[in-house]
Amino acid sequence: MAGDGTIGKACDVLDQVAAFARPVRFAELLESSNFPKATLYRFLQTLTNQGMLSYDPDRQTYTPGLRLVRLAHAAWTQSSLAPIARPFLDALSRETGETVHLAQLDSNQVLYVDKRNAAQPIEMYSQAGKVGPAYCTGVGKAMMAFLDEAALDRAVSQQSYHRFTDKTLTSEAALRADLHLIRSRGYAVDDEEHEPGIICIACPILTSGGRMLGAISVTGSTERMNFDQLETWVPRVRRVAEQIGAEAQAWRFPETRPSADTDRMQAT
Amino acid sequence: MAGDGTIGKACDVLDQVAAFARPVRFAELLESSNFPKATLYRFLQTLTNQGMLSYDPDRQTYTPGLRLVRLAHAAWTQSSLAPIARPFLDALSRETGETVHLAQLDSNQVLYVDKRNAAQPIEMYSQAGKVGPAYCTGVGKAMMAFLDEAALDRAVSQQSYHRFTDKTLTSEAALRADLHLIRSRGYAVDDEEHEPGIICIACPILTSGGRMLGAISVTGSTERMNFDQLETWVPRVRRVAEQIGAEAQAWRFPETRPSADTDRMQAT
DNA sequence: TTTGTAGTTCCAAATAATGAAACTGAGTTT
DNA sequence: AAACTCAGTTTCATTATTTGGAACTACAAA
Structure with missing residues (x-):
C-alpha cells in the first residue's frame, strides 16, 4: 500500500x-x-x-503482539470519542433494548470502536477493533456522507462493492445517490444491505465545525421489527449523536481530563 | 529503551x-x-x-491511532490464550461470583488481557490492555514464579518495588522468597499488597512443557470475605488454569480455528 | 549419504535516516 | 508598522541503516 x-x-x-x-x-x-x-x-x-x-x-x-494491546488501550482511552461516548451508548442501549454501535472511519473502512449488545454481555476485543465495509453499513454510510468532497471521492472509489445481499448497493453511482440523501436527511439506514434480516439506522457524530468524528447506530432484525418501528428511534439517536459531538468538541483543551481510565483497577 | x-x-x-x-x-x-x-x-x-x-x-x-485498535483486535483473537480462556473465565466468574482476571506478562509488567467483573458489566478497553505491576499482584507473582531462571532474574530486577501498602514486598529478596514458595505450592496470593482491602489468589497457566503462558486470578475484598474463604477456590482455579493450558497447547496447528471472531457480526 | 525444506547469517552496495540550520507564519510586543 | 516570539515545517549534505543475493545451518525425508 x-x-x-x-x-x-x-x-x-x-x-x-x-x-x-x-x-x-x-x-x-x-x-x-x-x-x-x-x-x-x-x-x-x-x-x-x-x-x-x-x-x-x-x-x-x-x-x-501484546504491545499492540497495550497501545490500543491507550488509543481507546485517549480517543476524543470513545470514552466520551461510553455513557451515551449505555443509555441508548438501555432505552432501545437493541444492539448499539459506535464506529469510526479507518482507511475508508468502518472500525467498530464500542458496542452494546442487546442480548449478551459485552465481548471485549472480539468486538471493538473489528472492521467492516463502509458502503453497506449504516455507520459507514452515515460517516461517508459527511466527509468533505475530496475525502468522499476517495472513500467512494475505494469501496469493494461486493454484493452481500440482493439489496447491497453495488455501484459508485448508487452509493453516491444514497449518500446525498443521507446528508440532506441527517441519518443513514441499512436495509439488509450487509446481512439478510439485519436492519439499522445510523447518525453521524459531527463537531460544530462540521468535522465528522464517527457514527452511532441502532440495529434490529426483521424478525422482531419492521423498518417503521426502528425509525422511531431516529430522533433519539440523532440527539445522542449531537450530544456526543458537542461533548467531544468541548474537550478542546482538556488539560486534565477525567480519564476514562481512572476507574479503580482492583486487579491482582 | x-x-x-x-x-x-x-x-x-x-x-x-x-x-x-x-x-x-x-x-x-x-x-x-x-x-x-x-x-x-x-x-x-x-x-x-x-x-x-x-x-x-x-x-x-x-x-x-485507530490502526492500533485494529491490530490489537487481531492480537487478541489470534492470541493462543485469550480466546481459549474466554469460556473458562465465564464459568469461573459464574461459579465464584467474584472478579476474575486473565493476565499475561509483557516486558515484565502484568498486562490484563481479559476480565469478568463481579458487580458491573464488563468495561471494554478500559479494562483489557491495562498494565499493572508484577511484584505486588497475584497474577504477576504467579507468572514470575514460573519463568526460567534467566527470565526470572531479569523480571525480579526490573520491578519498581514501590510501596503501595504496608504489606507490599519491597525488596528483591522478599519477592524471591515469595516466588519460591509460590512455585512449590502452585499458586500465588496477594494479601493487600497492591491495594488495601483487596486480596486475591492466582494460578499460572503452563504448557505441559512448563512454558508459562499467563495466569488467572480470583479477587475479593476483605470487607466481604477473609483469606480462608478465598483460598477455598484455589483447587478450582488451579484446575481451570490447567485446562486452559492444556487447550492452549492442543491448538498446535489449528489449520482452521473455531475463530473467536466468527460470532455473527450483525453490525451496521 | 543425498536431497529437500525451513530458517538464519553475511557483507558490499544501495538507500534511507539524520539533524543543524534556515524558513514560515500566526500571533505579540515595542 | 516594524521587530520579535514561538511552534511548527522544510532543506540538504552527511552519516548510518537497510538491503538482498548468496552462502550457510539444521533437521527431516528419501
Whole structure:
C-alpha cells in the first residue's frame, strides 16, 4: 500500500501478520509478501523483539503482539470519542433494548470502536477493533456522507462493492445517490444491505465545525421489527449523536481530563 | 529503551505518545524525547500517515491511532490464550461470583488481557490492555514464579518495588522468597499488597512443557470475605488454569480455528 | 549419504535516516 | 508598522541503516 520508508514497511508486515487470522509461519509470510527472505526475516526479528509481534517457539509461528494491546488501550482511552461516548451508548442501549454501535472511519473502512449488545454481555476485543465495509453499513454510510468532497471521492472509489445481499448497493453511482440523501436527511439506514434480516439506522457524530468524528447506530432484525418501528428511534439517536459531538468538541483543551481510565483497577 | 534501528525508535515514539494519558502537542513530545526536532517531526508524520497515530488538526495534538485498535483486535483473537480462556473465565466468574482476571506478562509488567467483573458489566478497553505491576499482584507473582531462571532474574530486577501498602514486598529478596514458595505450592496470593482491602489468589497457566503462558486470578475484598474463604477456590482455579493450558497447547496447528471472531457480526 | 525444506547469517552496495540550520507564519510586543 | 516570539515545517549534505543475493545451518525425508 503506502510506503513511507522503513516504518511503512514494518507496518505492512504487522498488517500482514494480522491478516492471517491465525498464527503464521515465516514461509507463509514470505510467500504473501514482496520482501526478500532476509529482509522479511529481519523485520520479524525486530518487531518480535519490540513486542509488536509475538513468536511461539514451540510451533514457530508469529502473531500480533501484546504491545499492540497495550497501545490500543491507550488509543481507546485517549480517543476524543470513545470514552466520551461510553455513557451515551449505555443509555441508548438501555432505552432501545437493541444492539448499539459506535464506529469510526479507518482507511475508508468502518472500525467498530464500542458496542452494546442487546442480548449478551459485552465481548471485549472480539468486538471493538473489528472492521467492516463502509458502503453497506449504516455507520459507514452515515460517516461517508459527511466527509468533505475530496475525502468522499476517495472513500467512494475505494469501496469493494461486493454484493452481500440482493439489496447491497453495488455501484459508485448508487452509493453516491444514497449518500446525498443521507446528508440532506441527517441519518443513514441499512436495509439488509450487509446481512439478510439485519436492519439499522445510523447518525453521524459531527463537531460544530462540521468535522465528522464517527457514527452511532441502532440495529434490529426483521424478525422482531419492521423498518417503521426502528425509525422511531431516529430522533433519539440523532440527539445522542449531537450530544456526543458537542461533548467531544468541548474537550478542546482538556488539560486534565477525567480519564476514562481512572476507574479503580482492583486487579491482582 | 531498546534501540533496534528505525523500528525501535518508532515504537519508542508510540509509547511516548501513549504515555501521556491525553492528546499531546509536538512541543511536549519534543521536550520529553531525546530526538532532535526534525527527526521527531518526521516520525510523527510517518506514524500519523500510517494510522499508528492520529492527529487532531483543530487542537494540534497527537494520540495513538485507530490502526492500533485494529491490530490489537487481531492480537487478541489470534492470541493462543485469550480466546481459549474466554469460556473458562465465564464459568469461573459464574461459579465464584467474584472478579476474575486473565493476565499475561509483557516486558515484565502484568498486562490484563481479559476480565469478568463481579458487580458491573464488563468495561471494554478500559479494562483489557491495562498494565499493572508484577511484584505486588497475584497474577504477576504467579507468572514470575514460573519463568526460567534467566527470565526470572531479569523480571525480579526490573520491578519498581514501590510501596503501595504496608504489606507490599519491597525488596528483591522478599519477592524471591515469595516466588519460591509460590512455585512449590502452585499458586500465588496477594494479601493487600497492591491495594488495601483487596486480596486475591492466582494460578499460572503452563504448557505441559512448563512454558508459562499467563495466569488467572480470583479477587475479593476483605470487607466481604477473609483469606480462608478465598483460598477455598484455589483447587478450582488451579484446575481451570490447567485446562486452559492444556487447550492452549492442543491448538498446535489449528489449520482452521473455531475463530473467536466468527460470532455473527450483525453490525451496521 | 543425498536431497529437500525451513530458517538464519553475511557483507558490499544501495538507500534511507539524520539533524543543524534556515524558513514560515500566526500571533505579540515595542 | 516594524521587530520579535514561538511552534511548527522544510532543506540538504552527511552519516548510518537497510538491503538482498548468496552462502550457510539444521533437521527431516528419501
